[in-house]
Amino acid sequence: MKVPYLPIRRLLPLFAVLAALQGCSRSDKPVDGAAVFKQCASCHQVGANAKGGFGPQLNGLFGRRAGSTTDFAYSQAMKASGIVWDEQTLARFLGDPDKTVPGTKMRFWGIGDEREMKALLAHLRSFQDAH
DSSP states (O other): OOOOOOOHHHHHHHHHHHHHHHHHHHHHSOOOHHHHHTTTTTTOOOSTTOOOSSSOOOTTOTTOBTTOOTTSOOOHHHHTSOOBOOHHHHHHHHHOHHHHSTTOSOOOOOOOOHHHHHHHHHHHHTTTTOO
């Protein structure tokens, strides 16, 4: 059976429509910050009984100086970073921890999706007043 030849230029409109449909369906769905946090939960805790373990607890994170909680043994690099956590510093760190704080103990590939990052930051913000 011979397959008919179709010039690529005739297929471009189809590819454009498929790409647009895929982009629409993805961007219409809200991102759940708690679901994004699941990748953090193996090392970090939030909420009323949160404590440091493999990583520091993340309650009241915004406005806190990096490396300052007493429930975790931070790297010297983190303690010396001078970072005060806000949405911008946290997004930069979570995007590429090793680049932001060379020598950090945190082993994480980073979050590259902007919508996931915003959802995660909003989720963490909801624990700002947790004790």
